[in-house]
Amino acid sequence: MTTTRIAIAGLGAIGRTLAAKIAGGTIPGTSLACVAARDEAKAKAWLAEQGIAAPVVPLADFPAHADLAVECAPAAVIEEICTPMLTAGKKVMVLSCGALLPRPHLMELAKTHGGQIIVPTGALLGLDAVTAAAEGTIHSVRMITRKPPKGLVGAPYLVEKGLDMDAVTEPTLIFSGTAREAAKGFPANVNVAVALSLAGIGPDRTTIDIWADPTVTRNCHAIEVDSDSAKLSLAIENIPSDNPKTGRITALSVIAALRKLNAPVRVGT
Missing domain, CATH: 3.40.50.720 (NAD(P)-binding Rossmann-like Domain)
Structure with a gap:
């Protein structure tokens, strides 16, 4: 070998x-x-x-x-x-x-x-299916991410907007935009969205909502893909590693x- x-x-x-x-x-x-x-x-x-x-x-x-x-x-x-x-x-x-x-x-x-x-x-999950669908025509890709607030602390977007994660007491939508914008604002948190975009229709057509959610203990990602070959609905809940920004x-x-x-x-x- x-x-x-x-x-x-x-x-x-x-x-x-x-x-x-x-x-x-x-x-x-x-x-x-x-x-x-x-x-x-x-x-x-x-x-x-x-x-x-x-x-x-x-x-x-x-x-x-x-x-x-x-x-x-x-x-x-x-x-x-x-x-x-x-x-x-x-x-x-x-x-x-x-x-x-x-x-x-x-x-x-x-x-x-x-x-x-x-x-x-x-x-993430489902990148094989998204890559296959991209050989045909993908109409839309949307991702919804929910993370414990402490896993988002320090993100440049939050610092810029003055958003305090310690003050979040209920599920709060803190960002909605493209994967490219999310990668800039949350460089340590949403590499999954960029991987999804590279597998599919690119970072400017892939959209993501990011929620700071004190009711969850895992990093949760849901994906919705609509294409001419399949409609995909995928979800994963990742247990954080020692670094709360990263799943095991x-x-x-x-x-x-x-x-x-x-x-x-x-x-x-």
Whole structure:
């Protein structure tokens, strides 16, 4: 079996989960080549504690070590992760896919050099069906997201509007607009909407409503798609990880995507 060398950018909740899984040999056909982290000393200490021998290297050195980099870092550093790998004709798995919208040159970079940007399903569902429907004609895509208020704290849109999530005592619609607008206003919260838009009819025709809802304890997403081949109504309730902005299933989605890379049987589009 071919071995894909994996680099992990960021050792937060998702990055640590991936590092442990890959280094533990539970994803056949992969090896942990290296990691990068903002706090190098802390990263080295954690790796040593886990018995993981992978080196901590600068993002610019990823192409020398790895075939594929997994972005588990703040969206602000996406160019530092993607540019070296894509220029070298390699692959990057992007979780902060909302950061791709204002950076179309990264997609052109992949095209020019033979690299590839992979957007995993993440905390969503139904992307296979939406991708298939997009081969025909999709008339509309609408998403409704409900999150506990604390999972939305710090979003630029809320700061700009002066909205205090601690003051929310009942379900409140705090945003309604396009996936592109949502990605700008909620960069850490609605990457799912951007993934949905990239699978379907684009970020300017995909719409999303975001609710701050103190009655829910999970990150809830409902999708409605109307197309010439199918009408889709999908819903998922994600249990938050240690980071309330991110569902536990996000890391599992990345693991599933990595498992598909060299699998003898691949299920799904």
